[in-house]
Amino acid sequence: MSDTRPKASAAEGRGVMSYLRSRWILVFLVLEFLFFCFRSEGFANLSALQMLLYYGVLVFLLSVAELFVIITGGIDLSLGYILGFASIVSIKIIQALVAAGLDPALAVLAGVVATLAVGILPGLVNGWLVAYLNVPPFIATFAMLGVCHGISELIINGVYAMGLPKLAADIGSGHLAYLVPGGVLSFFRKPVVERGVAVAEIVPNIVVATAVVVAIFAFVLARTRFGRHVYAIGGNMDAALRAGIPVKRRLLGVYALASFLASLGGVVYAFMYVSGKADAGASLVMDSIAAVVIGGASMFGGSGTMGRTMVGALVIAVLDMGLRMSGTPTFDKYILVGVILILAVIMERYVKERE
């Protein structure tokens, strides 16, 4: 076979530019970050950064979920309402367990596990509709969105879902470590100090948990057979079928996985805000889809990596925080995300064509 040797060196000389070009999203993130550093005081300090990650956690989780679905060439519009559903369910279950006399710690644990278990169901239905009934993902997940919304409202029946044992609230707003100036480092429990002493808070719990989750799923996507099959299905579903890949089962798995992550997001939400809302995640879906696309994945499926998606999610998180801190109301965020989204896709095509 003839070799396809790249034409000599005109391309090689532009090493740095080409490197930067293919990682443009990272460059953009850095520039964006610097921009906001100048716009507002105190953007670049540790606590602001932690706040950034703290509030960005939900977008990160949903972005991971959407990434899997989008790689298969599908889309999941229901994740926001699954998140809301889970936030409500977790509160209800934990409250019920506590009322039944269970130790708060056990109640919280059991409640979380139960919520996650229940939270896989919507995904299974989505997957079943898409894989076995051949319903287009847009329709199937849109239908599920409504169903989750309806069930959520049904459960709360007009009463706000609020109130969790202190343990849950502590986990939700707590940090991994605390440093009292003068040297005492304590884990998980915020040390009680005199007034006026500032305790440095290091890394919120939920950020740690999210980082672990993201790492696990990044591994699954890149290094396991399941992940490989997800890419194959998105790349050429026919080829995947004929190669003996159990496509239907994999799709079921992907949507269930996404639903699981959204439910996890719901639990996190409940811990963060000590309340549950049906529409807690309504605007998060679009943000997470934007994050995945800004991170370079193609809407047609077959491409996208966890790292770049996280960069995309960071772009949005930084935007959010930056606008909030510089006093501009978040109305601008929508406009900017919209513009960035379109530009991102255009950039991706441009970069790809240059290769």
Next chain:
Amino acid sequence: MDYLLETRNITKRFGGLTAVDKVSVGVGAGEALALLGDNGAGKSTLIKLVSGVHQPDEGEIWMSGERVRIESPMDALAAGIETIYQDLALAENLDVGANIFLGRERMRRRLGVLKVLDDQGMRDEAQKVLDRLDIHIPSLKKTIRTLSGGQRQAVAISRSIYWDAKVLIMDEPTAALGVAEQKKVLNLVRTLKDQGIGIILISHQMYDVFEVADRLAVMRRGVLVGERVVKDTDPDEVVGLIVGSETVGKER
């Protein structure tokens, strides 16, 4: 001769239409059988019966002298029947190694516990089989999107060889290729024959047929209308069989 793969009176109907009508045909080891016929003749359906995509309404399939039941594509693969479709069934977004091992990925253990994709191992194996078939692909790490039509064809063929195909079915292998690459693919077919693999070739290219096929079988409207040994016939006679010799008058 003893056939490697053979169909006996195989029949398939769709509603009121008989797509394949009592067709008995076979291919031997190290032999290439060309399957010819106009559109709608039933060639595709016959192939799909043998590769497990469809189930026959009547008739049997025999491999190496034993009856086999092929009820799914996996059964066909397990029996050593590999099919290379016109669209090659390759995933553009994956590299050569990933494509060759698609669906049957190799794993290795990390830290004793974790089962992880063995990408490097798959690439090494891919290189071996490419070498065995004398195919040159510069970089195995890139996605196959960067490969030419001929190279992709080679990857598809390598996949089948790697999995020890006994019978390889190729659907219009040279269709979208330039002249030089067509020659390369035909050479590959000869290499495969030398290695004892039975090949069924669907092709409209009379040149290909007369270059590499040993025997040919012609179908028309679901029926097998003629079998010939390639060196004992000529293109005119073959065309006559394909369209129905009433249209092509020729003294024989």
Next chain:
Amino acid sequence: MSGEDAPKGARVRRDASFLDSGAGRFLAANWALCFLGLMLVVFSLTGRGFLSINNFQNVVHLQTVPFLLAAAETFVIITGGIDLSVGFVMGLASVGAAKLIQTFLAGGVGVDAAIVLAVVIVLAASFLPGVVSGVVITKFKVPPFIATLGMWGIANGLALKISQGYPMAGLPDELPAIGNGYLLYVLPGQLLSFFGKPAGFPDSRIRELVRLVPYSLPFVVAALAALAFALRRGRFGRHTYAIGGSMDAAVRAGIDVDAHLVKVYALSSFLSGLAGIFNVFQTGIGNYTTFNAQYEFFAVAAVVIGGASLMGGKGRIWGSAVGVLVLAFLENGLALSGVQPFYRYIAVGVLLVVAVVIDKLFPDAR
């Protein structure tokens, strides 16, 4: 494979059955209409006040905006694309028109002139978002989902900026008067008057008046009829179907696909703008669209229920209109029957899935 296969549409497993009979086919082709009829019957029995002129007119009147948005979406979906921005472009138009009217009034312009000017300006400007989306889609090859998602965000942001997050009030009363006016006011057996209640009619007896034919009805019917005509009989519509059926074939037939797509998205945003203006007339306030409203999703749902395929190439204006009615009466009937509103969400979801499944089972039915 080699151009052969089982004959297209060969139904391997089903024997001749009800589904192949004349009645069966009619049912499949028009299931949404039949379902609508069924609903009307059932809800007449279970719903309080369902079967009344007032109720029906009310429902239809309130669906004016969804009708327009569904019509907009129909064109886009037929080309195989999607427009996620319709809801927010509508909000932008609503807010924009309100702002303009406020500005004009403050500047001393007469009420009627202010309204007319604002309407004209907003209508003209409504093409813009669609043109931008269309160019982004055709010239920059951005998938419609993303392009209109981006526009969704931009329109939303702009609308919020203009309105600062509040509904915009302080608009002349003429607006809701026109928006909610009826053609005919009848006191059964006694009085009849056009365009307004009879002069000198006491407010205390208002409830005895029967109102017939809201202004919105002829407006919407005329709009839908014009669009349906353009779609079925006009060259514009023919090209739209062609692109949806096979973009390749359309290109080779010499159709300027890029230009046409831009026009389709421009039409979609124009109709959204029209809907936004109507919204101002109907409510008397400039409203930005909230997330919960999900107008675009319901528009898409209506179009799918009405028989279009998300792959493109299929769809009818009147079909989408039926889809809108199905969703509207579903909510209305369930509400009047005392069913809690959350079940509506579930019902819509199930309905959507059913629509798609039926479409798969009977692909040639329409």
